[in-house]
Amino acid sequence: xxxxxxxxxxxxxxxxxxxxxxxxRRRVVGALAAADGPRSADELHRELGSTVPLSSIYRTLAxxxxxxxxVPHFSAKGVTRYELAEWxxxxxxxxxxxxxxxxxxxPIPQPLERQVRELVEVIGSRVAFKPVNHALEIEGxxxxxx
Amino acid sequence: xxxxxxxxxxxxxxxxxxxxxxxxRRRVVGALAAADGPRSADELHRELGSTVPLSSIYRTLAxxxxxxxxVPHFSAKGVTRYELAEWxxxxxxxxxxxxxxxxxxxPIPQPLERQVRELVEVIGSRVAFKPVNHALEIEGxxxxxx
DNA sequence: ACCTATAATGAGAATGATTTTCATTATGGA
DNA sequence: TCCATAATGAAAATCATTCTCATTATAGGT
Ligand SMILES: [Mn+2]
Ligand SMILES: [Mn+2]
Ligand SMILES: [Zn+2]
Ligand SMILES: [Zn+2]
Numbered sequence: 140x141x142x143x144x145x146x147x148x149x150x151x152x153x154x155x156x157x158x159x160x161x162x163x164r165r166r167v168v169g170a171l172a173a174a175d176g177p178r179s180a181d182e183l184h185r186e187l188g189s190t191v192p193l194s195s196i197y198r199t200l201a202x203x204x205x206x207x208x209x210v211p212h213f214s215a216k217g218v219t220r221y222e223l224a225e226w227x228x229x230x231x232x233x234x235x236x237x238x239x240x241x242x243x244x245x246p247i248p249q250p251l252e253r254q255v256r257e258l259v260e261v262i263g264s265r266v267a268f269k270p271v272n273h274a275l276e277i278e279g280x281x282x283x284x285x
Numbered sequence: 286x287x288x289x290x291x292x293x294x295x296x297x298x299x300x301x302x303x304x305x306x307x308x309x310r311r312r313v314v315g316a317l318a319a320a321d322g323p324r325s326a327d328e329l330h331r332e333l334g335s336t337v338p339l340s341s342i343y344r345t346l347a348x349x350x351x352x353x354x355x356v357p358h359f360s361a362k363g364v365t366r367y368e369l370a371e372w373x374x375x376x377x378x379x380x381x382x383x384x385x386x387x388x389x390x391x392p393i394p395q396p397l398e399r400q401v402r403e404l405v406e407v408i409g410s411r412v413a414f415k416p417v418n419h420a421l422e423i424e425g426x427x428x429x430x431x
Numbered sequence: 432a433c434c435t436a437t438a439a440t441g442a443g444a445a446t447g448a449t450t451t452t453c454a455t456t457a458t459g460g461a
Numbered sequence: 462t463c464c465a466t467a468a469t470g471a472a473a474a475t476c477a478t479t480c481t482c483a484t485t486a487t488a489g490g491t
Pocket of ligand 4: 383384385387427429430
């Protein structure tokens with residue numbers, strides 16, 4: 140819910156590259172930390188009640204992506220959503236509602252995650268390819284649409 | 286390579302809904318059948334050597350999606366790529382190059398696919414959610430970028 | 432083969448998300 | 462405090478995609 144911890148870590152990360160952690164940028168990070176899934180610039184703009192102009196949100200997301208603080212997520216036509224990088228959020232997967240399109244984070248129990256990782260390794264070795272990361276996205280119906 | 290009878294199946298599918306399978310539409314399906322991964326309207330336009338105007342390709346993809354012949358795939362910023370639906374292509378997963386962004390189909394051995402499906406079921410039950418489909422996308426380096 | 436109603440096409444205008452520009456403001460260090 | 466530089470905000474520009482509308486192609490029915 141709160142983002143105290145993230146704030147400190149992001150602050151440290153940005154200071155490394157001489158990027159200022161301004162109030163507008165803090166607000167964007169805060170909104171992402173409070174979210175239960177990736178958010179688009181427009182969604183953030185609404186959530187922040189226009190305290191940060193849309194063009195600044197776009198620029199902030201670009202800056203944060205360069206600093207490896209956020210990563211883009213593509214699951215809908217025409218919009219890019221962003222979420223905090225794994226070193227902040229922890230590794231997880233997504234539930235994508237086939238009805239309303241919402242994307243929700245799904246924590247995965249350690250043993251299952253290990254299985255997924257093994258599967259990915261096996262699959263990778265079969266096509267002579269070294270997996271760096273993976274994303275398991277489950278499509279179905281979300282709570283509100285059920 | 287060549288479209289192994291996809292043409293016939295698509296033809297049948299479209300005739301069910303009184304949608305004409307014109308030469309332009311055939312060319313788009315042919316290009317998708319020949320591809321080893323999802324393709325964007327622009328990529329198809331280039332592959333087809335401008336024999337089909339870009340606006341027609343977009344419209345064709347929309348028509349084919351409505352007819353469940355193609356499905357959209359989102360893995361890059363700002364562009365939607367399309368591939369033949371699973372009932373034509375068979376279920377598979379994707380390898381996404383973190384270097385050049387190319388998306389390649391990866392066939393998955395039956396036993397591994399079964400494991401993935403089970404994992405998805407278990408995960409779904411843990412969050413009170415009925416999985417309808419899943420996508421396992423592996424990020425790494427493609428052959429040309431290796 | 433000839434009509435006709437309807438579907439499809441193509442070129443360009445319109446749209447919507449995102450990026451860029453540029454003038455102004457805020458910030459950290461000397 | 463002053464300055465050099467980074468950040469900001471509003472608006473214009475871009476790029477992928479969709480829409481419009483005049484024209485063309487097609488499937489039936491004759
Ligand atoms: Mn997430
Ligand atoms: Mn595919
Ligand atoms: Zn939903
Ligand atoms: Zn590559």
